[in-house]
Amino acid sequence: MSSPRGHSPSLRSPLICFDLDGTLVDSGPGIRASVRRAAASVGLAEPDDEQLRALIGPPFPEAFRDVLGVDAATADAMMATYREVYGGGLLREVTVYDGVPDLLADLAARGDRLAVTTSKPRAYAHEVVAHVGLDKYLAAGVFGAEFDGSVEGKAAVVGLALAAHDGPVVALVGDRHHDVEGARAHGLPCVGVTWGFGGRDELAGAGAAAVVDAPAAVPAALDALR
CATH class of the missing domain: 1.10.150.240 (Putative phosphatase; domain 2)
Structure with missing residues (x-):
């Protein structure tokens, strides 16, 4: 899967993981x-x-x-x-949050590798990102749970993304405390987003490294963690 604007980040490029529901799309x-x-x-x-x-x-x-x-x-x-x-x-029955395509395109153009790490089944996640046209930004792949229970929970899914990547990892971006906890299980910071289903208090209480209110604010939060 190639990244937009002709840039092809390598496996050694910085990885950024994104939750799906409540972070990239309103599901x-x-x-x-x-x-x-x-x-x-x-x-x-x-x-x-x-x-x-x-x-x-x-x-x-x-x-x-x-x-x-x-x-x-x-x-x-x-x-x-x-x-x-x-x-x-x-x-x-899902829509992409305003500003998300620009966010993903900008990060990919900078050379970051982007992945989805979601607790929903991987097959569903693949269908959703393809349906809304976000798959072209996700050079690092789409990772999710398995129907047979062999992979379940945010920490396990994040672990799959990390195992498939050879370079540095910046952070996980998500909207619920489960994202903060799943990132922490691997020693990663989480940038919390308030436009989803958790809210600022939940994310701050869980220990998010930063909490932002708009997709345009995500790059600066990630840069502070690099």
Whole structure:
């Protein structure tokens, strides 16, 4: 996969990892609709707005247990319905945040290698980034969880990206405390972004190295960490 503007960073170029949902794209509509269907399938009341917000970012089915208080069997049943409806088309109910394409293009043109590291299944992540046209910026690849459970959680996914890269790593950019914690598991700083689903207080409380309010502010935050 070539980078835009004709630049081809090597494996020794600095790596920057990006979360997907809430960082590069607003995936809220599709995820919320899928969660509502999953909850209804097991007879649960419709999750409220705060529960729906909390469910975007952390890995499923653990998030169903943690946020909705269901047992493991119920969470697994919800997961089956969620995958059926989300993978069936609702994953395409997504929009790119304003300023994100320019951010990725600028970083790639500077010689950085960019990767997605997401807790959502890798197959879904590949489809999303291709659907919205961000794949051309991601020379370092798209890394995510596996349906069979062999890879799950942010730390494991970040580990895959690092294993595929031979050069320096700058930071992970994300919107939830899970991103901060997943980066910290590998000794990496996290630049938190407030336009997603976590917010400044959550990110600062988790120990983000910096918290920014717009994509245009990300490069300066990353430069401070280089």
